[in-house]
Amino acid sequence: MTGSPLLRVSDLSVHFDRSARPAVDNVSFDVAAGECLAIVGESGSGKSVTARSLLGLAPAGAHVSFSELTLAGESLPAPGARRWRTIRGASIGLVLQDALVSLDPLRPVGREIDDVLRLHTTLSQRERQARVLELLDAVGIPDPALRARQRSGELSGGLRQRALIAAGIAAGPALIIADEPTTALDVTVQARVLDLLASLRNNGTAMILITHDLAVVSRVAGRVAVMSEGRIVETGETSAVLRAPTALPTQQLLAAIPVDVPRGVALSVPADADAPTASAASSPPVALSPTLPSATFSTASLEHPAAARPPALELRSVSRRYPTPRGEAIQALDAVSLTLDAGRTLGLVGQSGSGKTTIARIALGLETADSGDVLLNGNEWGSLSARERRPLRHTLGAIYQDALSSFDPRLSVERILTDALGVGASGTRQSLTTTSELLDAVDLPQSLKNRRPLHLSGGQRQRVAIARALAPGPQTILCDEPVSSLDVSTQARVLNLLDELQRHLHLSYLFISHDLGVIRHMSDRVAVINEGRIVETGETEEIFIAPRDPYTRSLLAALPRVRR
């Protein structure tokens, strides 16, 4: 590292008008040329506000203070100063997450990149055009001339993220701030974008990488700063911090990652659970509620053979085609066969667009397959009419990625659960027949009964969704990306809860996710889906340790791991 750092930040604090606690609290760090500093933390830890303050773009109502903020030895201007316009884009580039909305959806991406050149260079229009194509080519976008004319909505997730990066680096800034640049991307695409960022860093660009994902950090960042509640709680060489974390938040972040935690072992979560809300803050991660059917607390159910029971859910060479606007048809599912044994978890993993959602919708009877059979508990299910399906629906529950939108916004938690209890009908169970028991079972305090889902946290919403799914007394629950939009520690708690419930209620799970770590942690068996085809099925460890299919291998290779 050279003598003086490129960027020096001392005692940066950000207060918001109506908040007592500062969003950013006395944060200091340096970044040298050619170095990548990662700022890691969960949502609300203040990492994004920090990044924006470095560009003078803190959100409205923010009061920013610092004792030193210098770039290459020069002080950065006060917020709102005109001089910022010569710094933004030229000296500091910003790359946001989700280029679909971070690039103007009404303008061709080439124009967006051209803007940077127009603002910060003296190139002629013709030279700029050529430069735009060079940039698109440099970030690995094939056929730049075509892509430059397209809008962000017309590009795939990976391509538009690259285009956004091209705009960030167009004027050759000394520092790039990348705010969750790979969050919305599939693993294989994510790996390629991270490689691109790493190569920029190797070429001498300083970089600040804002992320919630420690695995991403270990891939590109030399140093890491961990933020929690507005403060930097730990900073150091990435490998050192990940190997021997000293601060509690760092330890918690690391422990909650499910990547290498085997099936059946609870993920470690901070003791203060959903602190103010959970009823049993001091009890073990998942409080055993007395209302659950008395259970033998063991991993028995994991090995417990399906023996007499037929498969909970079975798909037999199910195919589904969708017509496209262009008059062709897309083969969303091609002869998919899956078997979910009773009392077990089948993990279904694949990238976006692979056909996971179609499988979920067909399994739930929201859509009908073009061909093939769907069986629920050994009985015909897929070919039933909506009317015939209804009396059987209580045996199959579902939880979704976006819990909030799955609730009628006008209803309270209690109404949601009462409504769901109303359809149970079958007197198969003595417990979990009241909303109070349901709330206990998912570890939510009774005081939430009268709230509406809108006023709950993400984790609480997903718990209410689980309670609702349990209400009719199902034997099988379809979990469609249930933890994808949650912070890693919340995710760990929800996964632990699902695990616990499965043991006690002998549930079968069809667990759909794009996250290999979550899948490995939750599943007994795994099916890998790619472009509508199941490419590989097998016992979880088999697949993860000795994958046979090349696609599975490429997925595993791309999986960012926390390297310690």
Place this chain on the structure above:
Amino acid sequence: MTVSTDTPTTASVSTPATRLRSLGWIARRVGGGVFVLWAVATIIFFALRLIPGDPVDAILGGPGSQASAEAVAQIRADYGLDQPLIVQYFLAMGKLAVADFGTSYALKVAVAPYVLTQLWSTLVLTIASLVVAWLGALALTLATSGRSRVARALGSALELLAAAVPHFWLASLLIILLSNTLHWLPPISVPGPLGLVLPVLTLALPLTGFLGQVMRESLANAYEQPFVLSARARGESEWGVRLRHVLRHAALPGISLSGWAFGSLLSGAVVVETIFARPGLGRTLLSAVTIRDIPVVTAVALLSALTFIIVTIATDVVDRIVDPRVTEVAAR
């Protein structure tokens, strides 16, 4: 759900298939338009027969006419009014299908050329008003959005009041102020551009209020989008952000509303043409309905429906040009 790897999800490249789809879209719109015209003609035909009184009176110049019974019978036969209603209907539709609008009962002139000249006058008025309203709304929102609270509050208060003003009252106020007090402009419409000022202002101001309200809201929405942050982080100036990015997004709902706005301008034209004694469809319609001049009412109704249909299709086309996403979503 689409199967996609690292390839574009939708291509905007013009392929024969997309061109075919556009043709199909246009064909459907035209077909829909023809249906609407037929329905309008039918409704008007039967509605006008429901008006109490005898159409022959309208032909003879009002109920007070002293025509003999023979003369009345003669006219009835001449105009085909002695036929059963259903026969009259099919005869009328047959004539309309070949754009034969007949002769005005009251004016005794061919309806088509007469109404067309009136249409021209109304079109000049409404299109000028639409343009003025658009420019006014753009200027107002751009000038006051993203500024101080006071400027924003002032802007939205102006829009709110403008949108609540009845045309006829605004016309009266403008006459009091600009004609009677300041003597800048003639109180009634005279030929030439000067005579157009007051009518256009009258029609445009309330519309400015409406468009302004809608655009201000979508402008505020657009400002909160991440691409604005991206643009600022590139070093774009406030006006650069406004003109290059936000404006388009703000204009979208305004464009979609222009078809509707045009329809409401046609209604407003009735009032404005009456007040400023300006020739046009509106005034023609008002007097034709009052004296039951059936051929004229039919022609006016069909012409305004036709104009409305054309304007709606045109705004949809503009919408698709400004926002290519519309096409993709619509096709999905």
Place this chain on the structure above:
Amino acid sequence: MTEILAGRLSRPAGRAPGIRGRGGWLRNSGVIIALAVLALILTAALAPQLITTADPDAVAPAEAFQSPSAAHFFGTDESGRDVYTRVVFGAGNSLLIGIAATAVGLGLALILGLLGGLGSRLGDFVSTRIVEVMFALPGLLLALVFIAIAGPGVVTSTVAVGLSTAPGYARIIRSQLRSVRSASYVEAATVLGHSRARIVWQHILPGALSPIFVLGTLGVGQAIVWASSLGFLGLGVAPPAAEWGAMLSSGRTYIDVAWWLTVFPGLAIVATAASFTVLGRALNARTRQEARG
């Protein structure tokens, strides 16, 4: 014209801009002013004697065309009647017409919208075509023909205004129903095993129709403006009665000599219409905030 303002209702679960901070104080003080104006107008409509002691129809030819003064706040008209009193007494007629017309329009729109939003493909096709045709006929033409058939008067002009606002409402109700119908929570209810009828009754209808109250509030102001236009064209309330549109119509004759005959009834219309709009928008923002932060 409600469609413009209410078009935003049909936008599915977006975030409502301008709730947090943006111009908040104006919105709040605006709402307070609007409520005060509406309270005043409601009082004038229900108990005009509380606000004025004079008789709206008391003719006093000697006092004709007096300009506004302490004795006659808004001046007097050609027959010496007190304009202020007539504006106060006109509130009842104008308000009644506005509310009734909106109710008529919404009622008709509800039938069309439900047919289109919940009905079969055929039902949707039929309702969409009807709405299209109604849209293509300029509202005033519809109103004029209707009045020609039924004869001028309060009831006729009320129904006429309702008729011309119906297609806009119908379109909003239809798209609202459609967007709620495809909402995730409706699918979640299906997965739970609720019956179709129960889902429609418990989730779709309340979710989609709750904005109707807001729509109505936004619409009343515009309906008053519309109805006054008909009154102005001589097609509404018969002249001697106090109604704002009719007052403006007769005042226009004397525009050169007595500006107050034109200005004050018009101000009453603008104040009422703007207040209803402010109130409707505030309600709209609140509903949306409750539904989706």
